[in-house]
Amino acid sequence: MEDVSERPSREGGGSGQGVRLRAFVAGLTGTSLEWYDFAVYSAASALVFGKLFFPSSDPLTSTLLAFSTYAVGYVSRPLGGFVFGRLGDVVGRKKVLVWTLTLIGAATVLIGCLPTQAAIGPAAPVLLVLLRFAQGVGVGGEWGGAVLLTSEHADEEHRGFWASAAQIGPPAGNLMANGALAALGALLTDHQFLTWGWRVAFLLSSVLVLFGLWIRSRLEETPVFQRLAESGERPEAPIREVLRTERRGLVAAVLGRVAPDVLYALFTVFVLTYATDRLGMARGKALTAVLIGSALQLVLIPLAGALSDRWNRRRMYLAGAVAAGVWPFVFFPMADTGSWGLLVVGVVLGLVVHSLLYGPQAAFVAEQFSERLRYTGSSLAYTLAGVIGGAVAPLVFTALLGSSGSWLPLAGYVAVTAVVTVTGVLLGRDGVRPAPAPGAPAPGGGVPQAASGPGRGR
Template sequence: MKHTSTSTEKHPIGGSAVRRAFFASLTGTALEWYDFAIYSVAAALVFGDVFFPSEDPATGTLLAFSTYAVGYVSRPLGGFVFGRLGDKIGRKKVLIATLVLIGIATLLIGLLPSYATIGVAAPIALVILRFAQGVGVGGEWGGAVLLSSEFGDPRRRGFFASAAQIGPPAGNLLANGVLAALGALLTENQFLTWGWRVAFLLSGVLVVFGLWIRTKLEETPVFKAMEAEQNRPQAPIREVFATHPRALTAAILSRIAPDVLYALFTVFVLTYATGELGMSRGSALAAVLIGSSLQVFLIPLAGALSDRVNRRLVYGVSAAAAGVWPFLFFPMIGGGSWPLLVLGVVVALAIHSLMYGPQAAFIAEQFSPRLRYTGSSLAYTLAGVVGGAVAPLLFTALLDAYESWVPLALYIVVTAAVTITGLCLGRDGGRSDEEELIGGSDSADRTSEPLGSQTASAG
């Protein structure tokens, strides 16, 4: 239903509100991805020995990565539950709930007894807690994207939406930094026995900080306008599948290559560098640490670039580069050179940044504002099941079966082709939806600092 606004005044960006939303989106997602990332790193380096003891190290690693995959498989549940709630009751409430869920799960993992202490109950409990982590992350991403982008100027959606995208490398950076410091300060036995738990227990402190930030936020102007117009969906999941099938397909496919590339160069590369190249754990972690630190700056730059250049073009060219890079990376590091490993990881994560920066805006733009939380969450979580969830398992299985990096590189090529297909199916976004919604809601709370520097045009 269209609403016509008689107001043509420009509503300036509420600088403080926009900054708070951007910071809350970034920090909250970073805290949740810190939790998720320490699990990923621990799965690669610790959990095989602590929770899945086996005479064959490869089997232990494979089992540990299977629990890593559980966190992705459970994400659609979070997307279904929290996504629909985000479109029905608001972005803010849902984002507080997801932060609490993943924080508690991570804290309990840090307290979980090992296999040697309680036997098979240990890996079972680990899987359950990992499942809970995934549910929380599945409901988090879509809301974090909308939190920053719905406060910001739609003409700069690529930049504003990238706040949530900075979270994963920032969280990964923090997680790897903590684990690297613990690995440097502790002996191998101390680290495996109790040192890794410290990183998980720190999550409790970080979650309190994240909650303090999010509870101080207002609801987004877009959701307030939907409330004022009584335009909230009653069955958002059904409506997304019925009215946005092409958009959902495009958004899902667009995520595959970034997920798989990230799994290769932040998770599996740790196993490859230590197991195949004979490098130390600290050296492998340091390489990922350096690459992630650069991503914190590259991702918002990539998002901003996509506001000036066609978003799909930036994304697509980067996906093609992702398909090429592994064929250069693996021969380059074959001699076990740490500087070359660092260079290879940095370039790979730079390519990832050029896809990941525009990704949030691209996905959000595929859906109408009233279905954005649900649609974005479903796309994010369903793509994770066939992308990041199985990637470490497939990398491990392919390397074990063929004893060559070539199948791994070919796997990346396939995912790049899938992502480019999704981009071709998608559409270029605009700001008309927000202008119609915000401009048409004369009853909306104008003190909530609506989307900035735009005319409240007639719908």
């Protein structure tokens, strides 16, 4: 199998500062808007969908069924990764990102208009699943392009920071989604919120998506794809090439993403159910804890990305993975005290750990693939990891709690995923590019080649 690190790199020093900043804003804005759509569904799954679309005499069963539709959004991601990832390497990053934003926005608005089971019977949950599937397809094609939109405009020495723009999207979208739901919950009675209030958060997506489309339509194509298009080096069958020539990078990137997905599902989705059903806390208090942690991530994620440019990226990722495996064993005893303050501290520190992984993740994943296959490889890694990580996490958490009545199996589950991610990071390659000798040209006429060892700095 060909080693990505031995391929000549043709990436130059990146675009100008102004272009990089516009790309950063476009990547951040687009993914924030799309994750608003995705996160508002996640929160609604925990709070209202079980009652409206999957009514049952057992609240835990209703929640479990609602989380199963949450998982559909992850299961459908690989289709988006296959379709849009391939197109991103063939027709360009910018066009595909406009398409994915439109798809997710349309699906979310339609969910806000969807009749419940009480109104149209079994057709309601079926339509909900179909629209959730469409959301997942769009998100599956979004992440890889958003990462490349910023990282391919960036210089080598600051790739971790610039690529983190796409990583800020999930907490920013989660913050907006939970903020909207919390505000609606505070302004409306429980009956009003359950009857029609939750729909407002979905319908707001129409305004946000129009703004996101405007931002992305004004951005130029990345210089890397422009060079590939001009040289005629765009791949004809990128999926087949990734599976044939870059399997190690794909496996490393997939495994490296599992623990962050599960950890994020725990501290932004399942914690809402745990706090309200298990601890008896008010819905608003549980949402507030998530909002505080998400707000802090807006700063921590780009900071972690920047630190990975100064330190070794893999070692930083490994430290985050170990902390991810340990923290749930501390968090659950804190939460079980019933103290809202300790719940907030536990959620915030859990999302701090997640930031250590999520900040450098975009650059780490992109660096596993050659530039001509980077959209396809990154999208496949992102979506396949989502299926085995985030897709089943709320279901597993709910099922483990229901069967055991204890938090220990939940913490053990996170610890297992942390071991999986450590394995992936050890398989992965560093993005370190050693400087050439004074006066010597960089290999391949571009920047220096990537090293496969730990090396210095990143």
